[in-house]
Amino acid sequence: MKAAVSIANDTIKAWPNFTYESVLDASSRINWRVDDLIGGDKHLDFAKPFMPESLSRVDPLPFLSTKERLVLNQLRGHSYLYIFGLVEEFILPFVLDHVRPLLSGSNTRTRAFLDFAGEEAKHIELFKRFRTDFLESFGTNCDVIGPPEAIAKAVLSKHPLAVALVILHIEWMTQRHYLDSVAEDHRLDPQFKSLLKHHWMEESQHAKLDTLMVREISEACSVQEVEEAIDGYLEIGGMLDAGLMQQVQFDIEALKNATGRAFLPEDMERLIAVQQQAVRWTFLGSGMSHRNFLTTAELLVPGAKARLEKIVPLFS
Ligand SMILES: [Fe+2]
Numbered sequence: 001m002k003a004a005v006s007i008a009n010d011t012i013k014a015w016p017n018f019t020y021e022s023v024l025d026a027s028s029r030i031n032w033r034v035d036d037l038i039g040g041d042k043h044l045d046f047a048k049p050f051m052p053e054s055l056s057r058v059d060p061l062p063f064l065s066t067k068e069r070l071v072l073n074q075l076r077g078h079s080y081l082y083i084f085g086l087v088e089e090f091i092l093p094f095v096l097d098h099v100r101p102l103l104s105g106s107n108t109r110t111r112a113f114l115d116f117a118g119e120e121a122k123h124i125e126l127f128k129r130f131r132t133d134f135l136e137s138f139g140t141n142c143d144v145i146g147p148p149e150a151i152a153k154a155v156l157s158k159h160p161l162a163v164a165l166v167i168l169h170i171e172w173m174t175q176r177h178y179l180d181s182v183a184e185d186h187r188l189d190p191q192f193k194s195l196l197k198h199h200w201m202e203e204s205q206h207a208k209l210d211t212l213m214v215r216e217i218s219e220a221c222s223v224q225e226v227e228e229a230i231d232g233y234l235e236i237g238g239m240l241d242a243g244l245m246q247q248v249q250f251d252i253e254a255l256k257n258a259t260g261r262a263f264l265p266e267d268m269e270r271l272i273a274v275q276q277q278a279v280r281w282t283f284l285g286s287g288m289s290h291r292n293f294l295t296t297a298e299l300l301v302p303g304a305k306a307r308l309e310k311i312v313p314l315f316s
């Protein structure tokens with residue numbers, strides 16, 4: 001597990017120097033298709049783990065056999081695919097709504113955001129295709145939270161600045177997952193790792209565009225709306241946390257069904273607790289504690305960084 005990155009508050013003075021031109025330039029040099037990564041002769045290899053240990057946390061569960069830990073790791077991978085697809089279902093319309101009112105402005109800005117939206121639509125397809133491949137081979141039922149439209153509707157009902165902060169959190173979180181945990185993990189299934197790598201490549205541009213988007217939205221907000229943004233961000237985080245906790249229950253049911261395993265009450269308690277924190281770190285703590293996310297939060301609301309750093313241990 002990575003500890004929260006600490007940065008001194010007095011170093012946070014100016015917005016990062018991201019530009020639409022540089023993002024568009026980087027985006028235009030990355031070009032992959034979903035068919036390049038999955039389908040045809042390219043399939044998941046169930047003899048290997050899909051997720052790094054820092055995100056799956058199967059090692060602190062000694063009452064599971066090696067095979068059962070592998071199955072749980074792969075179930076974590078399945079949930080990761082599903083939940084990423086789910087959050088991207090609300091990112092896509094949000095980005096389109098953000099770009100639409102200013103189509104007559106900078107052409108570079110419009111193209112950068114349209115590329116962003118197009119890439120998220122591609123990612124939704126990517127996660128679905130990998131999930132289909134997973135389910136075809138896994139053999140037993142894997143329930144999931146949702147439907148994505150209902151979760152998207154609930155998230156998008158919140159203030160746009162709070163939603164933009166959640167999206168920024170997700171983009172930096174993706175960077176952290178790949179760079180800190182996936183890139184150097186050579187045990188992982190190459191196909192699953194390839195998905196994470198190609199997603200990371202495009203999300204790198206999204207994180208910068210989201211920073212620009214947060215700044216633009218905040219500049220159109222009242223002082224009170226900006227001050228309330230962190231509260232709104234945390235409210236959405238709480239909604240997502242409730243969904244994640246339900247997903248852990250589904251994953252443990254799927255583990256029982258796939259392995260035929262029954263657990264002693266104390267082992268079940270430990271299994272739930274460890275997996276809840278694994279999922280909380282994966283989707284909440286690792287984004288909330290990313291130094292670039294904290295920098296933007298502090299620029300918006302002085303004191304936000306210290307406030308968030310106090311909450312991170314709940315999700316670590
Ligand atoms: Fe994405």
Ligand SMILES: [Fe+2]
Nearest residue numbers: 120171203206
């Ligand atoms: Fe993204």
